[in-house]
Amino acid sequence: MTLTIYGMTGSPFVRKALVVAEEAGVDCAFEVVNVFAAPDWYVEQNPLKRMPLAKLNDTYIPDSSAICGAISRLAPDSDLFPKDAEAYGRALWIEEYADSDVAAKIGLGIFRPIIFAPMSGKEPDTETADKTMAEVLPPVFDYFEKQLNGGLHFVGDAFTIADVAVLCQMINLRHAGYTPDAEKWPGLNTFIETHSARPIVRKWIDCDKPVFKASIA
Numbered sequence: 691m692t693l694t695i696y697g698m699t700g701s702p703f704v705r706k707a708l709v710v711a712e713e714a715g716v717d718c719a720f721e722v723v724n725v726f727a728a729p730d731w732y733v734e735q736n737p738l739k740r741m742p743l744a745k746l747n748d749t750y751i752p753d754s755s756a757i758c759g760a761i762s763r764l765a766p767d768s769d770l771f772p773k774d775a776e777a778y779g780r781a782l783w784i785e786e787y788a789d790s791d792v793a794a795k796i797g798l799g800i801f802r803p804i805i806f807a808p809m810s811g812k813e814p815d816t817e818t819a820d821k822t823m824a825e826v827l828p829p830v831f832d833y834f835e836k837q838l839n840g841g842l843h844f845v846g847d848a849f850t851i852a853d854v855a856v857l858c859q860m861i862n863l864r865h866a867g868y869t870p871d872a873e874k875w876p877g878l879n880t881f882i883e884t885h886s887a888r889p890i891v892r893k894w895i896d897c898d899k900p901v902f903k904a905s906i907a
């Protein structure tokens with residue numbers, strides 16, 4: 691079996707696929723491809739031109755959720771993919787919510803104005819980001835706080851695909867210099883702190899450092 695994941699560090703979706711592969715104990719190589727100037731072979735395999743794209747043996751699989759689905763078949767005993775139907779359904783829901791609505795809110799409202807603006811010679815737009823933190827993200831943080839319910843995991847007692855998906859979005863929030871207020875959302879803060887310290891997660895956060903020099907601690 692060979693698995694290669696293509697994309698760029700800093701992407702929450704690339705980080706999610708890499709963390710899931712490694713946490714599941716699946717050997718995985720990472721190759722950098724700049725999707726903003728994607729080579730022809732990449733576009734041929736991924737018409738969305740997004741990252742990540744994976745190659746499993748001779749088969750190309752775009753999209754982090756599809757890649758994680760394939761990994762779940764390579765590591766069927768991993769706790770990342772709950773066996774129980776209800777728990778698995780909940781985990782996939784939290785993954786989907788983090789990857790869609792939450793990713794869009796953080797991407798457009800925080801990441802783009804703070805991280806992308808300086809890359810194109812503009813000042814960071816802290817006004818937009820502050821407004822997103824004050825007005826757009828609180829219901830998301832409230833929902834996550836409630837779902838964690840004082841625990842460290844979104845589903846059951848194990849680190850699952852749900853935790854990885856949420857964590858990868860929260861890491862990008864932190865890369866932009868923002869964290870949910872610890873007084874209002876203590877459980878979410880503990881979740882982020884605790885799982886960011888996992889060696890595999892930490893390794894990929896460290897790989898982001900050259901991309902986001904300013905903000906990463």
Ligand SMILES: N[C@@H](CCC(=O)N[C@@H](CS)C(=O)NCC(=O)O)C(=O)O
Pocket residue numbers: 701702703725726739740741742752753754755789
């Ligand atoms: N649903 C996709 C989302 C992937 C995605 O949006 N990736 C972004 C980077 S974080 C991307 O490739 N953006 C490049 C573009 O849209 O041109 C997944 O889970 O893989």
